[in-house]
Amino acid sequence: xxxxxxxxxxxxxxxxxxxxxxDRNQMKVIAICDIDSEKMNDSITKNVIKTTSxxxxxxxxxxxxxxxSVFNDAHKEVVIKAAIAGKNIICEKxxxxxxxxxxxxxxxxxxxxxxxxxxxxxxxxxxxxxxxKVYEKKELGNIYTVQSKxxxxxxxxxxxxxxxxxxxxxxxxxxxHLIDQMLYMIDSKIISIFADxxxxxxxxxxxxxxxxxxFENGIMGEIELGTYYLTDKPxxxxxxxxxxxxxxxxxxxxxxxxxxVVKTSRLLExxxxxxxxxxxxxxRSFGTVADGILMTEELPVTNYNYQMFYDNYVNTLQGTDxxxxxxxxxRRVLSVMQAVRESGLKKESIKFKNGx
Numbered sequence: 001x002x003x004x005x006x007x008x009x010x011x012x013x014x015x016x017x018x019x020x021x022x023d024r025n026q027m028k029v030i031a032i033c034d035i036d037s038e039k040m041n042d043s044i045t046k047n048v049i050k051t052t053s054x055x056x057x058x059x060x061x062x063x064x065x066x067x068x069s070v071f072n073d074a075h076k077e078v079v080i081k082a083a084i085a086g087k088n089i090i091c092e093k094x095x096x097x098x099x100x101x102x103x104x105x106x107x108x109x110x111x112x113x114x115x116x117x118x119x120x121x122x123x124x125x126x127x128x129x130x131x132x133k134v135y136e137k138k139e140l141g142n143i144y145t146v147q148s149k150x151x152x153x154x155x156x157x158x159x160x161x162x163x164x165x166x167x168x169x170x171x172x173x174x175x176x177h178l179i180d181q182m183l184y185m186i187d188s189k190i191i192s193i194f195a196d197x198x199x200x201x202x203x204x205x206x207x208x209x210x211x212x213x214x215f216e217n218g219i220m221g222e223i224e225l226g227t228y229y230l231t232d233k234p235x236x237x238x239x240x241x242x243x244x245x246x247x248x249x250x251x252x253x254x255x256x257x258x259x260x261v262v263k264t265s266r267l268l269e270x271x272x273x274x275x276x277x278x279x280x281x282x283x284r285s286f287g288t289v290a291d292g293i294l295m296t297e298e299l300p301v302t303n304y305n306y307q308m309f310y311d312n313y314v315n316t317l318q319g320t321d322x323x324x325x326x327x328x329x330x331r332r333v334l335s336v337m338q339a340v341r342e343s344g345l346k347k348e349s350i351k352f353k354n355g356x
Contacts, residue, residue: 003027006063008054008078009070010034017067026314033057058085071160072167076101083108088115094176097167099334106327117323118330121306122177127257129302131241132185134250141247147222148178151229152237169205170225178223180333188217190352197344200228211340261297
């Protein structure tokens with residue numbers, strides 16, 4: 001079985017899809033489309049059909065699946081056209097600008113009985129999968145906090161991402177990934193959401209956000225992203241996870257995670273009887289822990305890669321698997337993103353009506 005692919009939108013991510021599919025036997029790019037013909041000049045696929053018209057690409061009968069990687073605000077139009085043309089669809093994230101758009105898209109997708117999924121490939125990031133594996137082992141006791149943080153220092157967005165009308169900004173860019181990871185890890189209803197969303201140095205679109213998700217199971221999920229965190233460290237970005245429970249914690253740094261699982265031989269319920277002098281002054285609560293109480297373990301090993309997204313897609317079309325990213329999950333993430341926008345504007349915590 002060979003799935004013939006048409007890529008609609010041949011910018012940065014369109015090129016990535018083509019490169020990712022170059023050596024796959026079961027998925028073959030046969031056509032690409034972009035309104036800017038020059039962007040298609042460096043295609044690496046031999047004998048690929050090139051067109052500046054979405055309608056022309058969708059008329060190619062041999063195309064089984066289209067990858068939609070156009071501007072965010074054009075997803076709805078292109079997905080609906082593709083569904084009407086009878087093509088299965090892989091859509092870039094975010095699938096839509098809001099829940100209402102997504103519902104319109106899915107109404108047509110489901111009516112036409114085509115397959116649909118979203119390219120949330122960062123569910124396959126090893127830093128996330130490491131944190132998820134620790135979370136699922138349930139060895140940290142009662143977990144009270146899960147923190148996901150990403151910092152960069154460049155500040156500026158690129159291309160169309162600097163324009164609000166096209167769905168630019170970091171919430172629509174990295175935010176959808178970070179929210180999706182948190183919801184994919186924590187299987188619980190959301191009670192409330194508080195968000196601080198800011199334009200620090202960008203005029204039109206957000207480049208910083210902090211999101212607090214209160215879950216019904218007692219966990220507070222914290223997501224923070226900043227593109228203007230100036231640092232003299234050798235890395236241009238920093239990635240951090242922290243999971244805290246009453247019997248232990250886990251921390252990791254980097255997309256190739258480095259960190260530890262730290263547990264206690266007994267709960268640290270009481271502070272020591274005498275004051276300890278530290279560099280910051282006298283303390284009892286933050287004094288040195290006695291020997292033998294803290295135990296460290298290596299982080300679990302995970303071995304994921306982005307090719308697994310395409311493996312899952314092929315297997316699903318063959319009927320041996322279910323999509324990694326399902327419509328209901330995509331809709332829930334979009335609902336959270338809308339609530340984040342609302343909370344950011346109101347500067348207050350809001351109840352989350354669509355907790356599921």
